[in-house]
Amino acid sequence: MRMSLFLRIVDSIFIQRCNSAGKLGLTPIQKYTAAVLMLAYGVPADACDEYVKIVESTTIECTRKFCKGVIDVFEEEYLRHPSAEDLQRLLEGGEDRDFLGIIGSINYRSPIFYDIESGEARFVDFTMNVRVYNLAYYLANGIYPKWSVFVQSLQLPQGNKAQLFAKQHESCRKDVERAFGVLQARFSIIRQLRNLDV
16 A cells, blocks of 8 residues: 555544543554454454554444545545446446446445436446447346346357357456455455444
């Protein structure tokens, strides 16, 4: 992580306070380190006391504050619906992989469903086989509903064309799974989110 990003996160989320006797409390870097130890390495909250000199309850509080702070600081830039430029970039990326009109691959629960169910999904224009379409789609596996916005792989592809489609479909989906796997491995807390009340 670049030092500038590190300091931006630390300065945006944590501050150092004084107690009633005027003694300085924990530094922002101590609080940040405790949160990252829990999130990135799965260190139990009570183990941070030995390394960072923060008690369990404060470590949990720092982790909650870190999660909320990252959302507050970065939501507008990274945790938002795609803009027209973002959609165009995604469409071009899909086109480079021979999937015209694709804007992503989905393989876990996502707020994207809310937009689709409420009819607020973004419209895009692309042409395939001389036909113009205006609704982008996502690659999905068989666990998702049979909606037109979810293109699912073929179970038993017959013929070269169907086999090529299935191979390309799985290749694109595997890219997303690998990226999510890296995040899971790096931030072990993702596997345990149900146990953390953020």
